[in-house]
Amino acid sequence: MFHIKRNSQSIQKINQTIRSQLLEKLDHFHDDDTIRVIIRVHEQSRISAKAKPEKNLQILKDTARKSQKPVIDYLSKGLNTRIHNLCKYKGFWLVNLVSAQLTRDEIVDLATLPEVEQIYQDITVRIPENQAKTFNQSKWDNIGMVNAPQVWAQGYYGQQIKVAVLDTGVDIEHPELQGAMGGEPPYHEGYWVEINEDGEPIANSKPHDSDFHGTHVSGTVLGRNVNMRIGMAPQAILGHALILPQGGGTMAQVLGGMQWAIEQGFHIVNGSWGIDDLIPDLLEAINNMAAAGIFPAFAIGNSGMEYTCAPGNTPLAEAVGAFGPAGEVAEFSGGGVTIYPNYFYADNNEQIKPDISAPGVDITSAIPGGKYSTHDGTSMATPHVAGAVALLLSKNPTLTVEELKTILHQSVGGQIGMLSDPGRKGKDTRYGWGRLNVLQSLQHVKEAEPIGLLEGYVQGENEFIANAQIVCTGPQEKILSTDYHGFFHGSFKEGSYTLTVIAEGYDSQVREVKIVIDENTIKNVILDKLLVENLPEDEPEDMCMRFDSPTPEIKDKIYDITEQLPETPKED
Numbered sequence: 001m002f003h004i005k006r007n008s009q010s011i012q013k014i015n016q017t018i019r020s021q022l023l024e025k026l027d028h029f030h031d032d033d034t035i036r037v038i039i040r041v042h043e044q045s046r047i048s049a050k051a052k053p054e055k056n057l058q059i060l061k062d063t064a065r066k067s068q069k070p071v072i073d074y075l076s077k078g079l080n081t082r083i084h085n086l087c088k089y090k091g092f093w094l095v096n097l098v099s100a101q102l103t104r105d106e107i108v109d110l111a112t113l114p115e116v117e118q119i120y121q122d123i124t125v126r127i128p129e130n131q132a133k134t135f136n137q138s139k140w141d142n143i144g145m146v147n148a149p150q151v152w153a154q155g156y157y158g159q160q161i162k163v164a165v166l167d168t169g170v171d172i173e174h175p176e177l178q179g180a181m182g183g184e185p186p187y188h189e190g191y192w193v194e195i196n197e198d199g200e201p202i203a204n205s206k207p208h209d210s211d212f213h214g215t216h217v218s219g220t221v222l223g224r225n226v227n228m229r230i231g232m233a234p235q236a237i238l239g240h241a242l243i244l245p246q247g248g249g250t251m252a253q254v255l256g257g258m259q260w261a262i263e264q265g266f267h268i269v270n271g272s273w274g275i276d277d278l279i280p281d282l283l284e285a286i287n288n289m290a291a292a293g294i295f296p297a298f299a300i301g302n303s304g305m306e307y308t309c310a311p312g313n314t315p316l317a318e319a320v321g322a323f324g325p326a327g328e329v330a331e332f333s334g335g336g337v338t339i340y341p342n343y344f345y346a347d348n349n350e351q352i353k354p355d356i357s358a359p360g361v362d363i364t365s366a367i368p369g370g371k372y373s374t375h376d377g378t379s380m381a382t383p384h385v386a387g388a389v390a391l392l393l394s395k396n397p398t399l400t401v402e403e404l405k406t407i408l409h410q411s412v413g414g415q416i417g418m419l420s421d422p423g424r425k426g427k428d429t430r431y432g433w434g435r436l437n438v439l440q441s442l443q444h445v446k447e448a449e450p451i452g453l454l455e456g457y458v459q460g461e462n463e464f465i466a467n468a469q470i471v472c473t474g475p476q477e478k479i480l481s482t483d484y485h486g487f488f489h490g491s492f493k494e495g496s497y498t499l500t501v502i503a504e505g506y507d508s509q510v511r512e513v514k515i516v517i518d519e520n521t522i523k524n525v526i527l528d529k530l531l532v533e534n535l536p537e538d539e540p541e542d543m544c545m546r547f548d549s550p551t552p553e554i555k556d557k558i559y560d561i562t563e564q565l566p567e568t569p570k571e572d
Contacts, residue, residue, distance in 0.1 A: 010112040017111040019120040029104040036122040036197070037107060038251055039098040040281065041115055043067040045288070052455060052489040053293035057262065059485060060288060064093035070115045071098050090199040092255045094262065095284045099199050099252035126248045127168065127213050127273045128302035128309070128379055135364065135374050140325040142359035143229050146384060147439035151391050156442065158233025158390035161397070163221050163268045164261035165383070166254070167214030169194070169242040171368035172207045174215060176223035176230060180238040181207060193260050194242040199252030201260070210245045212367040216375060217272045219366030220383035222390065228372065230365045232387020232438075233394070239266055244273060251281070258285055262292050267393055270386040271298040272379035274309030282311040283340055290316045290401045297386040299378035300354040301334035305429070308353050312378075313338040315350040318405060321432060322360020322381040330361050333378055335429035354432040356408055358384035388438040396448040398491070409433040411440035452515035455489035456523040458482050458501055465527065468503035474515075501525050 015023070022037065029035075045063040047056040068091045075089040075098070089100035099122065102110070110116055143149065162182065172181045172188075183191035186206050194205035209215045222238055223231025241257035243249045261269050269289065286296050300319040301309030312319035312334075322330040337351050345351055360381030364374045389404055399407070409427075412434025427433050458468040464486025472478045472490070474497035480488045492515045502508045506527035513523055 014108055014111040017116055017119055018107065022119065022121045026104045026107065034101050034103050036099065036101050036250065037119050038122055039071060039100060039110060039116055040118040041067050041071060041096045042117040044096050046484050047288065047291045048483055051483045051487060055487050056291045061093045064091060064096050067096060067115060068098055070113055071110065074110060075100055088198050090252060092259065094255055094259045094288055095281050097281060122251045123275060124248055124250065125254050125273055125275050127244060128299060128377055135372055139364040139374065140362060142363055143232060145359055146388065146436045148232050150439045151442050156391050156394045158222060158236030158394050161390040161393045162237045162239055162266045163270060163386055163390055164239040164241060164266040165214060165218045165221060165270045166241045166243050166257040167217055167272060168211035168244050168247055169209035169214045170207055170218045170240045171209045171215045174366045174370055175226045176219050176366045180222055180224060182237045182239060190264050191239040195253045195256040197250045197253060199256035207240065209368045210242060211247050213247060214240060215368050216365045217270060217379060217383045220363065220380060221270055221387045223366055228364065232384055233390035236390040239264060255285065258289060262289060262294055266294060268295045268297060268386050268389050270383050272382045274299060274301055274312050276301060276303055276307055276309050278338065278340055279310035280340060283314040286311045286314045286317045293401065295389050295401050295404055297382050299382045302332045302377050303334050304332055306336045307334045308336050308338050309334060313353050315345065318356065318385060319354040320378055320382040320385050321354035321357040322378045323357045323435060324361030327435060329357065329430045333360065337429065349427050352427050352429055356385060356412065356432045356436055358436040384436060388436055391438055392441055392445050395442060395445045398448045407441050407444045411437055411444055413437040413440055450517045451491040452494055452517050453491055453520045454513065454515060454523065456525065457486045458503060458525050458527060459486055460506065460527055465503045468501060471500040473498045499523065501527065503527055505530055
């Protein structure tokens with residue numbers, strides 16, 4: 001592979017870009033030795049949880065495709081210049097990263113590129129160690145402890161809700177899981193994927209469990225309760241990504257599984273695994289997953305007090321701790337105050353983990369071969385929360401991630417007799433906000449009202465306009481605002497609405513729109529620059545420098561769904 005010419009400045013950038021642990025390893029490398037690394041690209045996507053998930057997804061992909069190009073171009077040339085090894089690489093969009101298997105010289109060359117922010121050795125993610133116990137048919141009623149059966153009695157079983165379990169695989173022939181996975185056999189496309197260590201899907205893979213863990217976790221989320229009451233949401237739809245073969249996987253496998261779950265439109269992701277550390281790239285992955293509308297339920301880890309694992313310890317993950325049959329927190333359950341450098345925390349509660357606790361001691365569930373086994377662990381607690389969220393969404397599938405988290409946290413308690421934790425106020429590092437109580441949570445969920453959707457872009461003559469206000473009056477009154485890319489969206493009751501579009505430096509426009517239930521109405525608006533002669537008479541003369549000169553033709557057009565939206569202005 002070609003080498004980039006180096007000078008003192010490039011040497012300084014190499015030392016700043018390659019993490020010290022990796023630099024030390026490279027000192028002992030032979031020329032043909034390779035190592036899998038993660039390459040972080042400087043430009044990261046700017047998305048908002050308030051924007052439409054589909055729009056956020058497109059922004060993530062567009063940013064990665066454009067900004068990764070110099071890195072991908074460099075790596076692709078290696079395909080033709082390697083003698084013994086192929087240059088394996090994959091770009092990701094959930095976080096703007098590239099995973100690659102590289103030699104020492106290739107890593108050093110890449111570190112000099114201005115687009116590369118950091119290079120570090122790929123990490124290994126594992127399921128937390130848990131203790132297997134003698135299977136006992138008369139297990140304690142962990143499902144009843146969080147009041148799931150009372151939710152079923154009201155007609156909510158998780159029906160139509162898609163849960164993606166990212167784990168070691170799953171035995172869908174187990175009686176508790178037969179018929180639970182979506183898609184057509186034998187490959188169950190869209191509901192099953194096996195990701196290799198490079199982050200790529202493995203062709204023609206069929207559902208199977210490389211261990212037992214994924215089957216056990218899946219059983220707790222949505223086991224059909226054929227022989228035993230093990231499943232929280234027995235009518236939810238199962239998806240599964242095998243990202244941890246035999247219990248461990250690479251960062252590339254983890255990101256590949258996360259991206260797959262988002263692209264396939266799952267409502268919930270269950271991650272009963274992690275790494276005992278602070279991992280900023282996993283923080284960003286979880287933030288973007290939540291912004292894409294996916295509820296992220298993750299284990300806090302089994303290392304006990306003062307220890308947490310990523311991504312459960314990231315601010316927007318719903319981190320789950322474990323409690324036992326008497327409601328006592330499990331000794332192994334992790335917890336602590338986690339502070340990520342350079343991350344803005346809205347309040348101190350975001351730094352405290354876990355967020356909630358659920359049954360995680362003596363949990364019996366399915367294992368491959370039609371059998372059952374009993375285990376301890378926050379791995380066992382997390383699927384209780386994922387299943388609980390599926391129950392809530394089966395009552396109202398329009399709930400956002402933020403709304404679901406608020407509902408869970410304000411209704412903790414467990415069964416009668418466990419409704420309080422004496423001496424404990426607010427959130428702490430052992431129980432989080434408290435013990436899961438899905439029946440109490442359900443009481444805070446209103447059934448979804450029939451709505452129609454409104455979306456569109458606000459654009460100037462040559463640019464999309466951020467922070468424009470769309471004042472909507474009619475059967476409902478709302479004020480929408482455009483994001484960084486000029487996009488707006490909102491949900492409304494059926495009826496006729498007046499939209500007043502306002503943006504600084506532009507003439508306002510008033511438009512009419514009719515919202516229809518279960519339909520998506522698109523209104524794309526082009527605004528005109530505010531003309532100089534429209535300025536107040538007492539405006540200082542130098543204000544004219546802010547505005548474009550008047551043009552002979554004043555554009556005044558609204559683009560409806562049947563018309564072509566103008567091309568996005570090209571970047572300079």
